[in-house]
Amino acid sequence: MTAVICTKSLSRWYGNVLGLNDVSLDIEPGITGLLGPNGAGKSTFMKLVSGQMKPSSGRTSVFGERVWNNPPIFRRLGFCPEQDAFHEGVTGWEFVKGLLELQGFSSREAADRAVRALEFVEMISDKDRRIRSYSRGMRQRVKIAQSLAHDPDLLILDEPLNGLDPLGKRKIIRLIKDFPKAGRTVLVSSHVLPEIEAMTSRIVLIHQGRILAEGDIHYIRDLIEAHPHVISVECSDPRRLAGILVREEDIARLQFGADGRTVVFETHARDKVFSRLPRLFVENGIAVESITSPDDNLQSVFDYLVGK
Amino acid sequence: MIRTFRSVFGFYLMLAVRAPRARAFALLTFLPAVLAVVFRLSFPARSVEVLGVFSDILVVFYLQFLLIILALFYGTSVCSEEIEGKTLAYLTTRPLSKSGIILGKTAAYALLSAAIVLISLAVSFFVMNAGRLSAGEAAGTYLRYGGVLLLGIAAYTAFFTFLGVLLRKAVIIGLAFGFGWESILQYFPGSTQRFSIAHYLKSLLPFTPKAQGFSLLTFRLEPTSDAMSLVALVLITGVFLALACLVFRFKEYISEE
Numbered sequence: 251m252t253a254v255i256c257t258k259s260l261s262r263w264y265g266n267v268l269g270l271n272d273v274s275l276d277i278e279p280g281i282t283g284l285l286g287p288n289g290a291g292k293s294t295f296m297k298l299v300s301g302q303m304k305p306s307s308g309r310t311s312v313f314g315e316r317v318w319n320n321p322p323i324f325r326r327l328g329f330c331p332e333q334d335a336f337h338e339g340v341t342g343w344e345f346v347k348g349l350l351e352l353q354g355f356s357s358r359e360a361a362d363r364a365v366r367a368l369e370f371v372e373m374i375s376d377k378d379r380r381i382r383s384y385s386r387g388m389r390q391r392v393k394i395a396q397s398l399a400h401d402p403d404l405l406i407l408d409e410p411l412n413g414l415d416p417l418g419k420r421k422i423i424r425l426i427k428d429f430p431k432a433g434r435t436v437l438v439s440s441h442v443l444p445e446i447e448a449m450t451s452r453i454v455l456i457h458q459g460r461i462l463a464e465g466d467i468h469y470i471r472d473l474i475e476a477h478p479h480v481i482s483v484e485c486s487d488p489r490r491l492a493g494i495l496v497r498e499e500d501i502a503r504l505q506f507g508a509d510g511r512t513v514v515f516e517t518h519a520r521d522k523v524f525s526r527l528p529r530l531f532v533e534n535g536i537a538v539e540s541i542t543s544p545d546d547n548l549q550s551v552f553d554y555l556v557g558k
Numbered sequence: 559m560i561r562t563f564r565s566v567f568g569f570y571l572m573l574a575v576r577a578p579r580a581r582a583f584a585l586l587t588f589l590p591a592v593l594a595v596v597f598r599l600s601f602p603a604r605s606v607e608v609l610g611v612f613s614d615i616l617v618v619f620y621l622q623f624l625l626i627i628l629a630l631f632y633g634t635s636v637c638s639e640e641i642e643g644k645t646l647a648y649l650t651t652r653p654l655s656k657s658g659i660i661l662g663k664t665a666a667y668a669l670l671s672a673a674i675v676l677i678s679l680a681v682s683f684f685v686m687n688a689g690r691l692s693a694g695e696a697a698g699t700y701l702r703y704g705g706v707l708l709l710g711i712a713a714y715t716a717f718f719t720f721l722g723v724l725l726r727k728a729v730i731i732g733l734a735f736g737f738g739w740e741s742i743l744q745y746f747p748g749s750t751q752r753f754s755i756a757h758y759l760k761s762l763l764p765f766t767p768k769a770q771g772f773s774l775l776t777f778r779l780e781p782t783s784d785a786m787s788l789v790a791l792v793l794i795t796g797v798f799l800a801l802a803c804l805v806f807r808f809k810e811y812i813s814e815e
Binding site for chain 2: 300301302303304319321322323324325327328329331333335336337339340344348349351352353354396
């Protein structure tokens with residue numbers, strides 16, 4: 251398959267700060283998830299491939315052409331920015347229609363396309379309300395509508411699930427999964443693994459401006475599961491819980507928390523243990539107050555992958 | 559570029575008309591019109607000279623305050639409002655020429671400024687001159703004042719658009735330029751006053767015989783010819799718009815976010 255986005259030794263500095271470091275990547279049609287903690291360089295990468303920034307060194311091409319200062323290429327590209335930013339004084343429909351006119355459509359066609367895009371993101375019943383009166387989820391869906399209303403071949407979505415409630419996330423995940431029909435390409439970023447996992451199995455891991463790994467979700471999962479995961483359970487009888495846990499397989503180191511009410515343990519099989527814990531609690535009558543996972547974030551996984 | 563200009567002009571004219579800022583500027587701009595009505599109603603039998611002096615004050619208010627305020631806030635916002643509002647990505651990821659974006663947006667804002675100023679000027683001018691000038695004289699003089707204000711809006715908006723595209727804190731520099739440089743330099747003797755936009759605008763104003771006494775508009779003015787003033791104002795507008803387009807084409811704004 252031919253790569254839609256192609257970067258070669260791409261780097262970008264902000265003054266003395268390195269935003270992206272020597273990234274060479276080919277992205278093919280379908281959905282590709284860009285996964286990394288905040289500040290990893292995801293937005294920088296997306297701004298470079300969407301022509302909003304010039305590379306400091308290296309090169310980037312989309313559909314085989316340079317992107318910076320090349321307006322015709324934006325007929326084939328849709329971009330949804332991370333920021334919750336709008337021209338607030340207009341309605342959702344006027345906003346999408348106005349941007350479609352900027353895209354080059356006649357007023358009538360822009361009006362029709364705006365309606366179709368708002369239908370697609372399930373915002374048609376609120377299309378005539380001012381954007382400033384929308385909820386966060388509605389604003390996010392309007393942002394997505396403007397990015398796909400002109401039927402782009404490449405859709406770039408920067409953290410489209412940020413700040414949404416679970417229902418809103420599910421809706422947007424479904425929209426994104428429905429989009430890449432007929433060979434179209436979606437590049438979507440997030441700092442939450444399960445969110446990316448829900449959209450695609452093709453993942454690029456980015457951290458501190460570098461690509462750490464790329465490939466199928468199972469490969470990434472294997473990398474992550476090789477990393478011991480810490481789980482902390484606060485309950486009324488930590489000693490009894492510890493006694494039960496030590497008999498379980500997949501539990502590595504176990505210790506008591508400083509407060510005397512918490513059991514902290516490590517596992518290499520995070521998902522398996524999480525699915526088994528509720529049954530253990532119920533069968534043994536343990537009253538659990540909280541379950542937390544102190545390192546349930548990508549940062550610890552990335553620290554592990556880079557060998558910290 | 560023409561397609562970009564037209565679509566950007568239409569979109570931003572709609573946004574500008576609806577913005578609360580437009581209502582605030584319209585209220586401010588209609589202040590002299592209200593003052594003119596109050597003045598005429600309060601002193602209906604005032605002498606021609608008093609009316610002339612008051613007219614002069616109004617023109618100074620339009621020329622050296624309103625024009626600069628409108629051009630400054632609209633011109634500098636052409637670029638800065640997109641950066642501060644984080645909406646620039648909606649423009650720069652469309653198939654739009656960057657020059658077309660600047661020209662279309664600047665034209666939309668200049669047109670709105672011109673409409674506000676010309677309507678207000680029409681009210682205040684005809685109220686002040688009712689019974690003083692014949693209909694033909696009044697229309698001719700109004701057109702001349704209106705033309706000068708239009709040229710002023712174009713030149714100042716172009717200059718402030720350039721400042722806004724180039725600098726992050728353009729409003730502060732613009733205020734210093736509009737109310738410092740422009741206010742002071744136009745009263746300098748000799749050719750120094752030609753380094754201000756206000757000099758060319760004042761050179762094009764119609765001066766009535768009563769202005770041979772003291773007038774804020776003619777004080778220390780060593781007028782440039784009409785033709786030269788016109789050329790200077792068109793050049794200032796063209797050069798600063800071209801520079802604004804050039805800077806916007808090559809400068810990266812996204813990193814400023």
